[in-house]
Amino acid sequence: MSSMVVGQITQAGENGINPILEVKDLSVHFNKLRGTLLNRRESIVKAIDNVSFGVNQTESLAIVGESGSGKTTLARCIAGLNLEFSGSIKYRGQEVRRLRGNRLINYHKEVQMIFQDPFESLSPRESVFSIISTPLKLLCGENDKHALHEKVSKLLEEVGLNPTAVMFKLPHELSGGEKQRVSIARALAPNPMLLIADEPITMLDSAQRLNILLLLDRLKAERSLTVIIVTHDLASAKISADRVIIMYLGNIVEVGNAGVVLSKPYHPYTQLVLDSTPKLHLPSASDKVSEERDQGVSTTMDEKLRAGRGCIFNPRCKYATDICLQVSPQLLEQSRLHFAACHNPLNKDMDASVN
């Protein structure tokens, strides 16, 4: 078994595919003031802690984790909205933080983000036309009214909206699904190469969720986009992504092919989330077993739960052994292109018997 650190993951990708984005040793720490006025202490929240990964051209990558795992912060860093980080983010070989002038504008053109909550991310006082034409004006320098009108209606059609019906409506006149389509159209306006979708379906109904996922899927194929989907929902990650990154408290705990990671995970955290995902079946004996198994696992998210040393997951891990309390596990390639940071990976024995 090769033991390769994840910094090399991009090289480990299929040969011939270039990484469009490379993230290396990325850390984001927030300082938090605690205590009284006179007795002030600073405590550091490690939102992202030494994260490295690569994104291949035209792949779709899901970043999965619970709230507080740093997934949104990571997305914001990549989109260039948060520059307070250490480490490096390279887009097509260029350090994102050093981009200035036209190169920076170009970066913003090529890397666009769809935000979590369409109810809040669209300005309530701007019409759909104005929302979508703003990036065209600012990033693409398009100022001709007719051309703008034409481009906006083309974009609206592309996301499945009727341009004449919605063009001059305000966001509150649209349903949740329509609003999310408008924010997708806005993100597509400057013709991006990399689309970052931060929980694009969390706020929607199940039928709408599916529609938006299928829309993203279609757009990805038509425009040969690279898509990063940030989500906490494993089911949607499994459907829409080629590869998944599982994050826990600012660390990557598992990376690999979506189908493999989500059916045969190595990391106990991935297993925990998988077990918790609602399934369409009736209570059976196996549920009782899994319930009993859960009892030992504390699931409260708490900064205090961050272990002082050893594996970050050890306070919640039911398989933790002595080494887990002492040594922090490295993200290692456990099987081909499937990385996990765990001393006692699950489902490993099964592999051995297969081999």
Place this chain on the structure above:
Amino acid sequence: MSNVCVEYKTRKLSITALNHVSFSIPNSSYTVGIVGESGSGKTTMGMTMMNAIEPPGRIVEGNVEYNGSDILRMNERELRKFRWREVSMVYQSAMNSLNPVKKISDHIVEVLREHSDMSRSDARARAIELLDEVGIRKNRADDYPHEFSGGMRQRAVIALALALSPKIMIADEPTSALDVVVQKQILSLLRNRVREKNLSLIFITHEISLLCDLVENAIVMYRGEIVETGPIAKLLFDPLHPYTEMLLSTLLTLESKKDNMKLQSAREHYTQNGENYCIYINSCKYAFDRCRKEKPVLREIQKGRAASCHRW
């Protein structure tokens, strides 16, 4: 609750949120889930049961009875007694329904003292007991809501709803803002509480998959009307109404395959329900002549199962 209509009136238009809805809880420890997309009237239904509809909403028709007394005719004082003691509600955004400048324990103390003549110290002891039942330890009881995580706040709200041992608990999307791991915990907490205390539970959600191992019965709502009711086990695997079928087919689970996924033409805009045709007609793949001419009524199709569809 029988034949209830609720409408929301604005200057421009009035919207019928509930259209002749009837529904009953036959006995104690009856658990039912109400499913539907946003705007289908599920929350309005929960609010109606508490007589908590506020203007611009108005209960136009029908009555809601609890043990023979009409809730809609109760005055403010009777209502105060009825709410919390008999029926309590866990709200959708429990994260925000706690008072930020009050300690968690004080929320419960206040409810207890308001509804009984408990002394402060007794109420406090009881509050700590209640919090302990939902898994919040004593040393956290005096924390403020912002010091709690989302899941803990949700537990606190459940403890609050259980404070006066109500007979019925209405939970309105209690987990929609939470992570799956926490969600599962809250659901199993609810399930245990309901079992131990012989509670009746009305669980309102838009995710049908949550109901599987929580409730026994389900009600599917669409545009302010009940389109299907029945035991959850039957409803999930053999839906009678095409809308239920659609809900189930769009469900994303770990077993779903991308290839089987079809685009769903979901309703995007509110339109007034017609009087003489089926409300689901525009999205229904089985629609035939009769569906355009006659509005189907909710009627029993198999034993214990009802649907409003002409196909049966």
